[in-house]
Amino acid sequence: MDTTTIVTKTRPSIIVENVQKTFLLRHTHSFKEAFIARIKKKKISTSFQALQDITFTIDQGESVAILGYNGSGKSTLLKLIAGVLEPDGGKILTRGRVAGLIEVGAGFHPDLSGRENVYLNAAILGMNKAEIDARFDDIVAFSEIEEFIDSEVKHYSSGMFLRLAFSVAIHVDLDILLVDEILAVGDAPFREKCRLKIRELVEQGKTMVVVSHDTKTVQDLCDRGIVIKKGVKVFDGPVAEAVEVLKHP
Amino acid sequence: MLTKTDPVDLTGFSVPGRGNGILDVFRRRYLLRLLVRKGVSTRYRNSALGWGWSYVKPLTQYFIYFFVMGIVLGRNNGIDNFAVYLLSGIIVVNLFNEAFSNATKSIVDNKALVKKIYLPREMFPIAAVIVAFVHFLPQVAVLVVVSSLVGWVPSLLELGAILLGALIVILFATGLGLIFGAVNVSYRDAQNLVEIIKMLATWGSPVLYSYDLIARVLPDWLQTLYMMNPLTSAVELFHYGFWFSTTDGGLQPPPNLVRDSLIGLLIVLAITAIGQLVFRRFERRFAQDL
Ligand SMILES: Nc1ncnc2c1ncn2[C@@H]1O[C@H](COP(=O)(O)OP(=O)(O)OP(=O)(O)O)[C@@H](O)[C@H]1O
Ligand SMILES: [Mg+2]
Numbered sequence A: 001m002d003t004t005t006i007v008t009k010t011r012p013s014i015i016v017e018n019v020q021k022t023f024l025l026r027h028t029h030s031f032k033e034a035f036i037a038r039i040k041k042k043k044i045s046t047s048f049q050a051l052q053d054i055t056f057t058i059d060q061g062e063s064v065a066i067l068g069y070n071g072s073g074k075s076t077l078l079k080l081i082a083g084v085l086e087p088d089g090g091k092i093l094t095r096g097r098v099a100g101l102i103e104v105g106a107g108f109h110p111d112l113s114g115r116e117n118v119y120l121n122a123a124i125l126g127m128n129k130a131e132i133d134a135r136f137d138d139i140v141a142f143s144e145i146e147e148f149i150d151s152e153v154k155h156y157s158s159g160m161f162l163r164l165a166f167s168v169a170i171h172v173d174l175d176i177l178l179v180d181e182i183l184a185v186g187d188a189p190f191r192e193k194c195r196l197k198i199r200e201l202v203e204q205g206k207t208m209v210v211v212s213h214d215t216k217t218v219q220d221l222c223d224r225g226i227v228i229k230k231g232v233k234v235f236d237g238p239v240a241e242a243v244e245v246l247k248h249p
Numbered sequence B: 001m002l003t004k005t006d007p008v009d010l011t012g013f014s015v016p017g018r019g020n021g022i023l024d025v026f027r028r029r030y031l032l033r034l035l036v037r038k039g040v041s042t043r044y045r046n047s048a049l050g051w052g053w054s055y056v057k058p059l060t061q062y063f064i065y066f067f068v069m070g071i072v073l074g075r076n077n078g079i080d081n082f083a084v085y086l087l088s089g090i091i092v093v094n095l096f097n098e099a100f101s102n103a104t105k106s107i108v109d110n111k112a113l114v115k116k117i118y119l120p121r122e123m124f125p126i127a128a129v130i131v132a133f134v135h136f137l138p139q140v141a142v143l144v145v146v147s148s149l150v151g152w153v154p155s156l157l158e159l160g161a162i163l164l165g166a167l168i169v170i171l172f173a174t175g176l177g178l179i180f181g182a183v184n185v186s187y188r189d190a191q192n193l194v195e196i197i198k199m200l201a202t203w204g205s206p207v208l209y210s211y212d213l214i215a216r217v218l219p220d221w222l223q224t225l226y227m228m229n230p231l232t233s234a235v236e237l238f239h240y241g242f243w244f245s246t247t248d249g250g251l252q253p254p255p256n257l258v259r260d261s262l263i264g265l266l267i268v269l270a271i272t273a274i275g276q277l278v279f280r281r282f283e284r285r286f287a288q289d290l
Helices: A003-008 A031-039 A074-082 A114-124 A129-143 A158-170 A188-203 A215-221 A239-247 B022-027 B029-043 B050-072 B082-109 B111-116 B123-149 B156-186 B189-203 B211-217 B220-228 B230-246 B257-289
Strands: A012-026 A045-059 A063-067 A089-095 A098-101 A176-180 A207-211 A224-229 A232-238
Touching: A012 A074, A012 A207, A012 B257, A045 A074, A045 A089, A045 A207, A045 A224, A045 A232, A063 A074, A063 A215, A063 A239, A074 A089, A074 A098, A074 A176, A074 A207, A114 A129, A114 A158, A114 B029, A129 A158, A158 A188, A176 A188, A188 A207, A188 A215, A207 A215, A215 A239, A224 A239, A232 A239, B022 B029, B022 B123, B029 B123, B050 B082, B050 B123, B082 B111, B082 B123, B082 B156, B082 B189, B082 B230, B111 B257, B123 B156, B123 B230, B156 B189, B156 B230, B156 B257, B211 B220, B220 B230, B220 B257, B230 B257
Parallel strands: A063 A207, A063 A224, A098 A176, A176 A207
Antiparallel strands: A012 A045, A012 A089, A224 A232
16 A cells, blocks of 8 residues: 555545434433333433434545534534534544634633633633733734723623634634534624634635535535535535535425 | 545544543643632622632631530530631531532533533533632631641641641542532432532531540441541541640540551542543533533
8 A cells, every 4th residue: 555645645634434423312300200210111211313324524624514404413513523422323533633613602701801711711722821822912803802801701792702702713723623603703894804714724724614504605615515404414515516405405 | 535445544533522531631731720710710709708708608617516516515625625626627528528519510510611612521520629629728727827826836747647638538529529520410419419428528527526436336337437438537637737736635546547548548549530430431421411
């Protein structure tokens, strides 16, 4: 086997192979309920298959859109890639630092100042102190909320909050970026800025997986689209066709 | 696209969400530090007394116990320097109770993060235990002042006993906190069990009375069990460290304190290891069950 051909070819960043995800919806939330259910031979849980036999590979530097209707399993798939959830079958492999922007601002604490939150969240996303120090000014500048950076986050408007959270997330040093529905942050000028920033990351060769219902943005940012319908992959190909498949199944 | 004929060089790949547990927590010390700082600084946010509460609450409890046990029930006469005896035991149990219950609640309290971002989740119980430890320090300061007033001048051996006692309590609370914190995600019953364990911790170790009194009423096997309780050893280590040298020697440390402490240390190390294993088993379901 000639390994050099593999190395020079773009290597995959994300490998998803025959992945299954079943959710157990438990009906019991205490020892007593679980015990009684067992005695009465009632079902403790019902299962729901959220993803069925999903297989694909994403190469380094590719930007891929995951499309599908509500409840089709897109967020579940991103959480599996991010390591938040574990698959029940199949396997997932990733290469490099993964930043999952499943929801920005998940780690924000309302009682801390903007500055403290930037540090906390950047650390949560995997940065160390030196890296954050180096990027702090960029993060704040990008969010355009310099004047408020030292006031408590609970006094922010929701747009300001999202700006800061997104700004932290986008400045994390990463190889793979998972974006779930967060392109709709802030007002129109800020959205445009975010879109450009993500474009920039794509051009730098970062691997990107984007979940969005905004087909226009998706076509602008991604080259490839994967359509998921009720947990099954129904299409994988150029993004324009993927959007068509989604609209006219 | 990956096909079966396409050989892929798998070096550098990793399975997302698989870490090294507690080891990863210490690899990400900076985050741990920020989480502890957050826990410490937001704890008394919006309260006028602020950190004063960490003196007021234990002191109130202390005076109630002192009044009931020392004066009403007359322990004051049986135990020399009862005030110091009581205080040094109480702060050990307070540390345990605080650390253990914080750790148990930590995963549920941080559910926004656990559900959305992959982190070594052991981070949360461990940060909770450290926050409790920070909380414990002002109480130690009070104890140092009080026992100095009655002539306490620490020797190396006494300091060693204090450190060993604190270590036992911290490991004990961490191990139990990992187990209960993990179970609490699916069964909130865990939180109520914690209340019972906290009560047992207070009354099941020689804090409010002396170990020789319990020895008189318990059958042999139960007495052995009582002395094996790592908390008993930790409390007696604190008694030895802060109190014993200030007394007339009427109440000697338990005869096998060294042996029992080492056994206690082994027990809590085992519990921490078990805690880690249980935690890892349950961890796979955290994000979906919360
Ligand atoms: N933790 C969970 N426990 C049980 N069921 C879940 C859980 N998370 C997701 N599901 C179920 O899995 C299915 C897929 O959910 P998912 O969030 O992946 O959808 P989605 O494609 O992201 O939808 P949307 O477009 O609305 O964001 C849904 O039916 C949902 O009810
Ligand atoms: Mg979703």
